[in-house]
Each structure stands twice: as structure tokens, then as C-alpha cells.
Amino acid sequence: MIYLDNAATTFPKPESVYKAHDYALRNYGANPGRGGHSYSREAAKAIFIVREKLAEFLGANSSSQIIFSSSATEAMSTILFGSLRKGDHVVTTQLEHNAVWRPLNYLKENKGVEVSYCNHIDASYIDLNDLKNKLKQNTKLVIINHVSNVFGVEQDIEAINKVVKENSNAKLVVDGAQSAGTHKVNVNSLDIDAFIFAGHKSLYGPVGTGGFYLKKDWILEPLKIGGTGSNSENMGVPKSGPERYESGTANTPGIWALGAGIDFINEKGIENIFQHKIQLSHLLIEGLRDLEAKTYYNKNSTVTSFNIENLDSTEVAFILDDLHNIIVRAGLHCSPIAHKNFNTAKQGTIRVSPGYFNTKEEIEILLEAVKELKRG
Template identity: 40%
Template sequence: MQIYLDNAATSYPKPVAVADSVYNFMINNGTTSGRGSYKKAMESDRLIYETRKLIADLFNFNNTKKVIFTSNVTESLNLAINGILNEGDHVVTSSIEHNAVWRCLKTLERDKGISITKVKASKEGYTNPEDVEKSIRENTKLIIFTHASNVLGTIQPIREIGKIAKNHNIPFLVDAAQTAGAYPIDIQKDNINLLAFTGHKSLLGPMGTGGLVVNWDKNIQPLKAGGTGGDSAYEYQPDYYPNRLETGTLNVSGLVGLRESIKFINKESIETIHNKEKELVKYALNKLDKIDGLKIYGPKDSEKIVSVISFNIKDLRPEDVGFELDNKYSIMVRAGLHCAPNAHELIGTKATGCVRIGIGYFNKKEDIDILANSLIEIIKTYEI
């Protein structure tokens, strides 16, 4: 029996209907969207529009044209960050960002001379909104926060931070990689201007899908230029949405799968998914906290985190724990720095990394029981 506990990296398994929809589209249609007026191409257009609409509705947004599709959340974040920041601008961000944000900012710091304020967080990864406001300068042009840490799971107070950004007329970009599909997000109530999401994590869709929801009226420079299927004689990127920010052939088959996964989420409901994962996280925290020699990082409170738990075992390298779990017990976890060195610096594990489990909607309490028992056996084997 194999147990998958790496849903923070990508969700698995997917609903069967997701794979079926991708297969059926590729076999029975297979055409591009926005590139033809024949019946099958028009059907592709309809499917893409329906996916945009489902995304917009999921996040309480009312402009489908400003749901921009990308290949993943990293591209979405790069699109927003590079499209807004200019030479000499200042940006405020958290101290637990994924490299999808941090490397992008550091590159702009090196190449364009932007300045970055990394707001301090508590050891549990929580950011005080007041500290965000204190970091704002006259030249602050963007505030970027992850919704939840992919290392600690800590949920950030984005609604409060968004209100601060709104009061200062600064666009607020939220990285929803760990929350979209498993945690309620309301673009209006949460004061979000730009929401970056990926399809392959808690949205339960295929890899190679993602997007940026643009709830902002000011200019964003395109990340890419090229064919859009329309206005082909015009030599520059169109200035209307979605074509302004969306160019080249879309991953229609992947987005058809994303359409089906969102329909599945709507049928189950975000509330049901969130409550089940929260229950599993609470159960896992209780089980793991009782294991001698095991240290859990971040809040030990299922109300304050998404379904991510990171830990280390005394005197054991995290990669060795991960190897043992996989090799002897067929349990798949993630070990290392999780592309988030800032978060590891915060908790003192930048030199070693840690073991991370990512619980998903299709996991069961039995999976956690087997994990806990396996970790106890590993500890006994190494005589810790």
C-alpha cells in the first residue's frame, strides 16, 4: 500500500473525471482556442470561457476577461511582479515567501535596483499587519504575500494586509499556491488586487495550468509578446484583456481538466474540503506531537495552518527520514528546503531543511496512523 503525503507539491490522486476530461478532449477535439471559427475550435473557445467563469466565481470575481491563464503560479507571479515594478521601486513582502516570489524580487533588485522590505514574522510564521504598514514608503509600488506558507502552513492575515494596501493605494498581490481550492478566498472581501494560483495543487487539476486574476485597473506590462489569434496585423501586444497578458497557444487540454476539477470542488464545496483537511491536520498534529525526538515547526493548531506540517527527528537528516519512509514503508513525503529558504531561515533549519507532509482531500486518518508508526520504527532503528 502506497501513501501519498506530498500534496503541498502537487495533489494526488486527482478526481477520475479530471483525467477523463483531458483524454476525451484530446481524442475527440484537440483544437486550439481563439484560433479558428470551425465548430471544434468554437467548442474549445466555449470550454476555455467556462473555465475562466468557474475560476472567477470560485474567488468571487466578476470579470472573466481578467482571468489570465498561465502555465503555473510561478509564471503568474512573474507576470505580476515584472509587469508592475520599475527601476527604483520599493516592494513589501513576507519573510516566508517561496522562491517563486523571492528569486523574482532578488533578480529585479540586482537588475533594476528595486528595494525590498522583508517583514519580520514570528517563529510560527505569523506576520503582524501593523508591521506591514510600518514598512510602506513613498515609493512602495507593490505588496506581495503568500496566503499560507508551504513550509509552516501558517495562514497570513491577507484581509487585514489587503485593507492596509487599499488604504495606501498600493496593489496587493497574493500567492494562493497553497490555499486555492482548499481554503475560502474572496477577492472582494479579502481586498486582493492580484491573485496568483496554480491548477495542480488543491485545485486538483493537471500540471501546466495556473493563472492570475487581475482585480486592478492600472497598467501591467506583458511578460511575453506574440500571437493571440486576433488583430494579427497589429505589430504590438493588444491592450485589452485577456490578450494583453495572455499570448501563445493555451494548454486547452489541461484547462479542460482544470474546468472539471473546479466542478468537482464546487460539488464537494470548499467548506467540506477545508473542514476535512483541517480535521486530518488536527489528528496528525496530535499523533506526531507524541513521538519522542520529533520536533514540529510552526503553529500546532489546525485553525491557523493549511494542511502542511514540517518536522525533524533528532540526530537524523531529513533526507534520510524521507528515504526510509519511501524505501521501507512506501510513504511519499518531501524533505529539504522546499524552495523556501527564507522560511527555513526563520525557524533555524536553513542548513538542514526538514521533512514535510502535505495532507490532501483524499487522505485518511489511517494514512496518518501508518506514518506515525513508521516514524516510531525509524527512530527505534536508529536508536535515537
């Protein structure tokens, strides 16, 4: 099987991630931070170690700014529902994933939140002048998709934040679901207010892992409320820190294995991982061009979308899977509006997202299969 759907979730995981998951399930089996016994303390310590690793990896000042969740979606909902109220205004982009679109649409329809969408240059980069013009006195958040899961475009977060900070009091939230683990990010030097990551994508953790960085002093209303293992006699929600947002039993094996994923990236070097994906994407783009397929990608894109003539993208993906054992994703990729700009809303696109474990040979096999499919 040739797996080329790493933008959805990476597969396979590094061997060390499987081992770490198994180890934690066997050795960190107690409920972390609950009960005060030594096993519970061991599990809590394991989570703390990974929190520290992530803080260092993302350039956060303190591990208390790293909050774990079950996915990037849960992380994004925690921020949106935890900060937006009636009368607030949000500016976002047309490349957002449904993890942003749907909660914003819900807040718009049910909670009186106003939403504006930025224009894009060449259907890719945010038009900074338009962003500036869209900022208002009541703009509370600006939400930016860092790297598009459909077309691979990477936004210039530094330039965007400059416009936001110079022209408003809004906080900048970056959806890093696609960038974390592939693109070097330093939340501190970028001075962003929140950064969302998907543990199970390019950070190589298991499914069921994700989270966000939250700038110090930004306190959200919690999305879920319950036991935290601390101050049980107190009915109140912890006032700050990860415990405020992480009620309920944590996914210790998943988080511990995510830590092994971070170690793997540090060992291989994030730049090497990025370059490997870029090389495979370039090979793919050149091959698709020779086959006269319609390709949609961006400079330094680690994700490539394409279509073959007017063939339905889901049908093409089905044939690649069924006849060639090649796994790619087809359709709208949970980002329906992104397709409007490229006129691909009807057909969708076939998305190829190579990972660290893919090879040139696998891309060549895919190109051969596309060639065959084109011949009919």
C-alpha cells in the same frame, strides 16, 4: 503507495479530472481561437467556460479578470516583471516561496528594485505595525504568501490590505498557490489587486495549469508576446484582458480538466475538504508529539513540518519512500528564508501535506513508520 505531498501537487486527481483531460484531448483538439473554424471555436469556448467557473469560484466580477498560465510561478513572474521598474519599492514576507524570492532578488540585483521584508510575530503572522512602517511613497507592491507551504500559517489578508490601503498607494498581490481550493477566497470582498493560483495543487487540475486574478484597470507589461488569434493584422499587443498575457497556444486539455477540478470542489464543498485535511493534520501532530518529534505547524494548518532528532530530513524522506512506500517531501521546500525563523535552515524539514483522498489509516501507517525509524 501513500502520497502525502499534496502541497507540491495533488495526487491522485479526481476521476472526473482524468476523464475531462482525455475528453478535451480528443474533442477540443484544435487550436483555441485560431482560424475561426468551428473546431477552434469549440476549444475557445471550453476555455471560456473554465474562465467563468474560476471567476465565480474566486469571487471575481468578470471572467476577463482571470488569466491562465502554466504554473503559479509563471503567474507571479507575469505580475512582478510586468509592473516593477527601477526605483520601485516592494514589501514582502519572510515566508515566500522562491516563485517570489527569486524574481524579486533578480529585480533587485539587475533592475534597481528595492525590497523590504516584514517581521513576523512568533515566526508566523506578519507584524502589522512593522508592515505599516515599511510602506513608503514609492512602495508599488506588497506581496503576501497567503498560506505557507512549509509551516501552514495563514495570513489575515483583510487586516493586511487595510494597513496597505490606509497607508500607501501600493497594490496587494496575494500568493494563493497553497490556499486556492482549500481556503475560501473572495477576491472582490477582500479587495485585493491580484491573486495567484496553482491549478495543479488544491484545485485538482493537471500539472501545467495555473493563473491569476487581476483587478480591473490594472494593466501589466506582458511577459510573453506573440499570437493571440485575434487582430492578426495588428502588430500591437492587445491592450487589456487575458489575451494581453496569454500569447501562444493554450493548454486546452489542462484547462478543461482544471474546470473538472473546480466542479469536484464545489460538489464536495470547500469547507468539507478543509476540515478533512485539518482532521488528518491534527491526528498527525498528536502522533508526532507522542513520538517526541519536533513539529512545526500553525493553527488550522493543512501542512505540517517535522524533524526527528537531528536526522537529516532528506534521509528520513528517502527511508519513508524506500522502505515504506510513503511519499513526503524533505528539505527547504523552495522557501529557504522561511526556515531561518524556525532554525531549520540546516536540517530542512519533513513536510506532510494530506489531501482529500488521504485517510486516517494512512496517517497511522506514517506514524508507525516514523516510530520504527526513531527506534533505529
